[in-house]
Amino acid sequence: xxxxxxxxxxxxxxxxxxxxxxxxxxxxxxxxxxxxxxxxxxxxxxxxxxxxxxxxxxxxxxxxxxxxxxxxxxxxxxxxxxxxxxxxxxxxxxxxxxxxxxxxxxxxxxxxxxxxxxxxxxxxxxxxxxxxxxxxxxxxxxxxxxxxxxxxxxxxxxxxxxxxxxxxxxxxxxxxxxxxxxxxxxxxxxxxxxxxxxxxxxxxxxxxxxxxxxxxxxxxxxxxxxxxxxxxxxxxxxxxxxxxxxxxxxxxxxxxxxxxxxxxxxxxxxxxxxxxxxxxxxxxxxxxxxxxxxxxxxxxxxxxxxxxxxxxxxxxxxxxxxxxxxxxxxxxxxxxxxxxxxx
Numbered sequence: 600x601x602x603x604x605x606x607x608x609x610x611x612x613x614x615x616x617x618x619x620x621x622x623x624x625x626x627x628x629x630x631x632x633x634x635x636x637x638x639x640x641x642x643x644x645x646x647x648x649x650x651x652x653x654x655x656x657x658x659x660x661x662x663x664x665x666x667x668x669x670x671x672x673x674x675x676x677x678x679x680x681x682x683x684x685x686x687x688x689x690x691x692x693x694x695x696x697x698x699x700x701x702x703x704x705x706x707x708x709x710x711x712x713x714x715x716x717x718x719x720x721x722x723x724x725x726x727x728x729x730x731x732x733x734x735x736x737x738x739x740x741x742x743x744x745x746x747x748x749x750x751x752x753x754x755x756x757x758x759x760x761x762x763x764x765x766x767x768x769x770x771x772x773x774x775x776x777x778x779x780x781x782x783x784x785x786x787x788x789x790x791x792x793x794x795x796x797x798x799x800x801x802x803x804x805x806x807x808x809x810x811x812x813x814x815x816x817x818x819x820x821x822x823x824x825x826x827x828x829x830x831x832x833x834x835x836x837x838x839x840x841x842x843x844x845x846x847x848x849x850x851x852x853x854x855x856x857x858x859x860x861x862x863x864x865x866x867x868x869x870x871x872x873x874x875x876x877x878x879x880x881x882x883x884x885x886x887x888x889x890x891x892x893x894x895x896x897x898x899x900x901x902x903x904x905x906x907x908x909x910x911x912x913x914x915x916x917x918x919x920x921x922x923x924x925x926x927x928x929x930x931x932x933x934x935x936x937x938x939x940x941x942x
Contacts, residue, residue: 629918630654631661631673632935633687638892638901641914641935644687653681653690658936659700660922666709668928672731673936674699680714682731687934693731697723701750701791707757713737713776715747715762722746724762726776737776738762751792755799763789769804769818783821785812790941791836795843801860803846805836807941811848813861824861828852834941835880835922839888847891849878854893856906867906872898879940880923884930894920894935 630645630653645652657677664670673681673690680694680702697718705711712731715724715738722740724747727733738747749763758775761782769789771782786809795801802814810825810833825833830850839845848855853876854867869878873896884890889905896919899912914920918937926932 629656629658629675629677629937631658631687632914632916632920632937634933634935635931637890637931638899638912638933641899641912644683644934646689648689648691656681657938658921659938660702661924661934661936662702662704663924663926663934664704664709665706665928668926668932670704670709671934672702672704672712674702674714674716676700676716676938680712680731686932693727694725694734697725698746700746700748701763703750703752705757706752706754711757711775713750713752713760715750717746720744722764722766724750724776738770738772738779740764742766749789749792749804751794753794753799754796761792761794763792763804765789767806771818783818785809785821790833793836793838795838797841797843801843803836803838805833805848807832807834809833810850811836811846811861824857825864828855828864832877832941834878837881837883839883840885842888845888847881847883849881849893851877854878854881854900854906869893869895869900870909870911871895872911877940880920880935882923882925882933884925885927886930890930892923892925892933894923899923899935 632641633644634641645654656675660674662672671683676698681690682693683690697716699716702714710730712727722745724738725734726737746765748765751761753759760772765788767785767787769782770779772779788807790805793803800817804812812821814821830852832851835849837847844860846857855864857864880894882892891902893900897914900909902909919940920935921938922936924934
């Protein structure tokens, strides 16, 4: 079994400001869109604290601190991590250098952030214990040409952290990122990891090419549950809190729903206006799970009845929505992280 230890290398302890950003004055199709009316209308939220904008960044993830919804973090594959303390009105860069593909805020400690990606073509994860003011390298993969593609906290023990790799491996730390063990090996790039809050034995891991995997024994064994779906790639999924049997899956062949933990799937019929059926992101209102959102190209699809009927909204961007997140504390507020298609 491989073991990994935290590297407290002084050159990788980073305290960064927005003025370091070489991408801040670019325009175009990246950055962040924000809606305050449940997706009916959208505005860019790209202003930098000092000068310029984040409109040119390639966003990968948007995260809301669940303990204080004003606090946002934006991960990018072009210029690290940005922070906003006012729901996206103003941003500052808090980590520069690494490419970031996922990040999470510790649900029990808002000061702790884990950001995963790569630096110098090597998979790495970085940890901050002070809300992003400073960072240390918490994980480094031995082999090159890989990146950390997913980050997840255990819902009831926040010392347990999972990192998914582009090579298909998941590594786990039981001590807040001090040391790491190989947890499991799946087929290909891990896109998302989820541990169910109601029953931590139930876990899901989404792979980019081989689809969704499920474990009912805390990760001891895994079963592929999307082998009957014809999609070549898989981009996102959501479970319904309090009803983890219900899953929504965004794929290269449309949007799918399962009501039995992935045993069977139904394809939801989207009124496609785009020349593609690739659903890049999916989100739902956990207080009213029939209220769904999905993105295809530059079009947002909204359903209030579980996907039977949809209305569409054109997004004024040339970018791909890489992450769509609803503020579950104030459900009229939504964010769309804009980047490039997942490949």
